[in-house]
Amino acid sequence: MKRTNHLLPNTPTCPKELLKHIVFHEAGHVVAIFLRNQQQNLPPVYFEIVINKEQQDHHSYFAQVLGGRLIDNLPVAEIENNQLGSEAEQQSLQKAYEADVxxxxxxxxxxAKYVALRDGEIFNPHLVNIGALKNYGGHLDLEQAYRYLEYFIPDATERELKISELYNKAFHFINEPNNWKCIQSFAQYLLEHEQTTISCEQASDVLQPFLVH
Known part of the structure; x- marks a missing residue:
């Protein structure tokens, strides 16, 4: 999960504003991993956040979340050999890869929502569709999402239907007021945090008040 440094039309030239783009991007990933996974009764996963706050030229990214994938915790050999035969196992696998996407x-x-609110623009899935995510540092995120679906769904038409379904779920999650409040809170934490690496435990401490017990 990387916020890449591809030069895009809406990339701000002001370093402080660019950093706000970055932290909202990473906060979206992290809050979904923590909060949405818990809402779906999915197991916790380990990750850490690395932010290239100086935007150094030798880095290919502005920020990235290392880890945080449910699929990484499943038996790779069983997935590759399609040995998850029972209905329960297949459902578990599907929930994992769909959540990761x-x-x-x-x-x-x-x-994208941060930019829309900042500019007083409407934020809805028709104006900000899945293709538009490339304009918000989502180039590699989209590539990875499609790789997942190509692996698990061979038919191209079914893949497009599935990614549209998952995009709508992601949009609904971001747009839910309490989830957005959580994203704003964590983005502010990332802005104020001086270190460039934030551990899973540090993130957990910040997000704990928003988690369902």
């Missing part, structure tokens, strides 16, 4: 999409969506 949604969590990939929430990053650029959170950045």
């Amino acid at each position: 949604i969590n990939l999409l929430t990053g650029p969506l959170a950045e």
Whole structure:
């Protein structure tokens, strides 16, 4: 989950404003991993956040979340050999890869919502469709999302239907008021945090008040 440094038409030239884009993007990923996964009764996963606050030229990214994938915790050999035969196992696998795709999409969506609110513009899935996420640092996020779906859904038409379905779920998650409040809170934490690496435990401490017990 990377916020890439591709030069885009809406990339701000002001470093402080660019940093706001970055932290909202990463907050979208992190809050989905923490909050949405819990809402769906999915297991916790480990990750850390790395932010290139100086936007150094030798880095290919502005920020990234390392880890945080449910699929990484499943038996790779069983997935590759299609040995998850029972209905329960297949449902577990589907929930994992669908959640991972949604969590990939929430990053650029959170950045897009921040920009829309900042500019007093309407934020809806018709104006900000899945293709538009490339304009909000989502180039690699979209690539990874499609790779997941190509792996698990061979038919191209079914893949497009599935990614549209998952995009709508990601949009609904971002747009839910309490979830957005959580994203805003974590983005502010990232802005104020001086270190460039934030551990899973640090993120958990910040997000704990928003989690359902």
